[in-house]
Amino acid sequence: MDKTRIISLPTGAMHEMCYIVKDESTGLGAVVDPGGDSADDGKRLILSCCEREGVRVAAILLTHAHFDHIMSLEALRDATGAPVYIHGYDAESLVNPELSYMSQFAGIDTPCRPAEHIIDEGDKIEIGETIIEVLHTPGHTPGSVIYKIDRVLLTGDTLFAGSIGRCDLYGGDELAMSDTLRRIKRLAEQWNVRERDVKLYPGHGSSTTLSRELDNNIYLR
Structure with a gap:
């Protein structure tokens, strides 16, 4: 991770988190989940942060297609020209308000445009010299993903500090979430997190580590 930096950016009243993945060798970056209280507010926050940190936005990555994670997507897309990446199972939700x-929570009926790139399990996205791997983690939504960069996970609304994403919204699936959580536990063992931990950056709230969640998150016991 010496060549990559994760910049955390709270963007709205729902405590949603946007992350900027900066490739230090090139200055290129990926914006993950561009939220905000409004499209203009979110865009302004994100672009100001990118300017301050010397980031040129090369991609916009979505962990899923809920409104609080895409509020400023179209404004940011227009401002940067960066392509959008989303899992195919959430592609329909992206274009349907x-x-x-x-429409229900933000009062906006204008649909987002389709993503330029449809991603799936195992895909790798290159941002400069930084490699971002896609893990498909259904449960919160059918197309929820976690983005893995070395020993960092951007978990979206799949896994939080002390909790998990709700499964009672459209496309939510408790059985799929249970399978996802079992998989995360298996991966934690493969990654030997007790010896060398993995940092988690969730879609809401504070960062944590995988070993801490294994010990304290009741959903991972």
């Missing part, structure tokens, strides 16, 4: 809850 009812399925993304944009």
